[in-house]
Amino acid sequence: MMDFSVALLYVFSGMAVAGGLGLVLCKHPIHGAISLLFSMLSLAGIYALLDAHLIAALQVIIYAGAIMILVVYIIMLLDLGSADAQTVYRKAGLMGLPLLALLLLLLGQGMISVAGDAAAPPLAQGPVVCPPGVACETDCGDGVDQDGDNMTDCADTDCAGVAICFGTVEAVGANLLGPFVLPFEIASVLLLAGIVGAILLTGRKPGELEPSVPPPAIQPGSIADASGSSEAQDTEGAV
Amino acid sequence: MPLDHLLIVAFVLFVVGAAGVMVRRNLIVVLMSIELMLNAVNLAFVSFSRQMVDHDGQVMVLMIFVVAAVEVAIGMAILVNMYRQKRSLSVDVFHSMRG
């Protein structure tokens, strides 16, 4: 059983990396988006196998369900693809790839020597052992608040390391609304700002129409001319 | 699965995402590559959270979810506007902010 889940982790890891490569290599954005979706679902599997159940569920709902669908929707709405097909890659960017290889090497060298290669410790199964002289939640599955701090079972931080609690909605939620309540509130303000910003950016005032004559699409060949003229303007502005 | 293998997966995903940002022209793909990098960081957080049996890393992942959601919402809104302006989403078209 243990071996099977570990093997599954490697399989999901391979799928996640393959999905990521697909995003970078696929020429059409919609294929890239589907690859990324695939990668994210694999990551959700990894999270579930790492006992982060809430995160796994949210990965499926938020990333795969909401964010990626928005991206796919925008790709379809704008009907992209064919226009950029012949110019998928930047030549200048390809020259940076050795740099990335070096980065991967350094990350592996630097951080793995610190992190170590130990497997994750097994989660506790039985009752919680309290430190001497301090009351705590001993049984995390009986629906009774043993230490009388108004936190029952998994919602009590005493139960954080127990198998039936680790990574559950209750346990993460108790953390989120406990010591991290201020970041939590700030995150909600950020979301609100995001909503307002998105509406302001895309919404049109009543009566305002789509520009009737779109500016001419700039072909790759004409870029040099356009950039040349704007460069001249910029130099003037700088002086 | 030992911690270092999980971290290597995270690093590979991160580097693949960075490569996407560097080499692709299409701005939507660039944005998706950034999402992939964020996911790599999330994986590292969850791995450490499991290794240390501590929920703080998972709370951090939730925060990153929020930031990613806002980023995509705003980013897509900006992309739509950019497309309206130039009828293209190639990075080569948008380089008027040069020094």
Place this chain on the structure above:
Amino acid sequence: MQPLLAQTAQAIAASAGQAVAHGAGGGHGAAEGPIVAVAPTVEATSLLAVVILLPLLGAALNGFLGKRLGTQGVNLVGCGTVALSALLSWKLVLDLVQLSGPGHAAGGNFGLHQNLFPWIHVGSFQADFALWLDPLAAVMLLVVTNVGFLIHLYSIGYMKGDPGYARFFAYLNLFLFSMLCLVLGDNLLVLFLGWEGVGLCSYLLIGFWFEDRANARAGKKAFVTNRVGDFGFALGMMMLFAVFGTLEPQAINQALAVPQGSLPATVPLWTLEAAALLLFVGACGKSAQIPLYIWLPDAMAGPTPVSALIHAATMVTAGVYMVARLNGVFFHAEFACYVVIVVGASTALLAATIGLVQNDIKKVLAYSTVSQLGFMFVAMGAGAWAVGVFHLMTHAFFKACLFLGSGSVILAMHHEQDMRFYGGLKRFMPTTHWTFLFATLAIAGIFPFAGFFSKDEILWNAIASQRGGTLIYAVVLLAAFCTAFYMFRILWMTFWGEHRGVPEGHGHDHGAESADDDHHHHAHGDPQESPWTMTVPLMVLGVLSLVGGFLGVPAVLGGHFGFPNLLHDWLHPVFQYSTVALDPTMAHNHAMEYGLMALSLGVAGLSIFLTWLLWGGGKDALRDIFAEKSPWLHDLLWNKWYVDELYESVLLKPLVFVSREVLWRIVDEVIIDGLVNGVASFCKQAADKMGRAQDGDVGNYATIMVAGMVVLLLVIVGFGVGT
């Protein structure tokens, strides 16, 4: 999981206990033996936050929606939130009384605690936004909310028709919120938040009529002077954190609950002395003591309710409260206490002498406040914390009453503040007169008014405490003499005798409040009594000035009749481990105590007799003799001991000179400008070259960022940084 506070307190108390046992073995304090300090009894509550948030809500509503609410709405929000807060505070204090019952507090301190949210958790530094109501905070809470409510009510009448009506109430509510943070803060950081908040509100309200340049300047002066004190306060706070690893006064006091001289080895005495002195610098700024008192008289530029609430009853007593809060620190820091008592006594006398000759009614009361705060610091320096808090409370009653009374007079006299144009107002405004008389008797220390008990306790402790002395007593007694004199001088010049009135053609350029009197279009007839919203607070405060003292009847007076010293017993749990013992030769000398009591009453009586002679007895000529015979003394007092001029020539002039001649002409123009211009031209040329890297291509930016990451990782991996 127990509350953090209790855990910390227990841990520190445990270590302190060990240290004491160790110290006793080393030959210290063997006679007293180790005291095992009883940990505070803590009970959680959820109402404390409501008490502080109600005024904040009021401030927000009045501040943002004031114009739409209309006058009635502003009144309702401004006074209603404070009234609710005051009612809640009574309920909480009743809960606290329950908690003090037998079986609950096993001899230790006790209080209600509420943790709102974790504020700053960085490494070992833990500061929660937590509130704590113990007996000491309860006294302040009741004073702040109830006197605050009365003054809000009074403001309805006083500020009627002012264009900034809603703004005024918003500031006033914000002030109450800050003051409650200060009073209820469970750690010094929350207290400091309130400390700075009240400073800000004070600045905003002094300069409330900011169209007048003088008012804005007075606000600035208060702000800058307070900044000097706040600097000391912040340093003292850091020092305490460095020593104790916590900023909770409860934990600090608990760790210091040992006999004097047997401090735990982890707490060197010099750190306590230094921390106490630095904190006292902060208290000097906020509570207007020498040398930082100069802002308070100028602060009278604000509307009179502000003077009553902020610059008499509550904010300026914050320094006294802070010293009482950290009684453990000041208990051990004996040298710092000498500084406190000397500064307190000197301030009490200096300010009282200046008050003798001022003609502006609010200026006299302002110097009186400075002087009375000096009295409180004498009690604090003598180690009689409960006595200082007692005087703080009675002072809040009678000084608020005096300021509100003066406001009533000022309104009736169309914002004329010069007492030389008053006189005989008793006939026109009887309520104001009687309440003012009560409060004056209280501040002069006449039996049985409130001030008699509290001031007499201070005088007694000034001579009988181990940290006091005869000289301190003499200085404070002289200050008490001056107090009775200048207060009755106000009564004679304002309420008694003939009404002189403002002469025709006399402009309103005397009062600092001249800017606002366009909207007080009363007919310039006889002065009239103020509306009920103003007289009711006056009457309540007048009655409190009469009976407030019975909360703290000293044992020597009440003991025979079985009348307990209520306030003293109530505060005992807070101060039990830190009260400085009286001098053994004095402690039970009742004859001496009675004698001194009679002496202070006699001095006050003599003073009142003198004022009758000068203003009431038809001996007007005598008044000029003083000015003629010793003009230098009169000039000295009239010019406030030339302290402002001294600061001007010693601090300001050199500062301005150095700033202009050295800093501006040489440092700024030659060195800094040269550097800046050089840097600018260098940057311009470098930017022209390097700007080419900014080619506007997002992919290239990403490549450069990756290169940066590689360099950072090379540093980390290659040099082992951070591993």
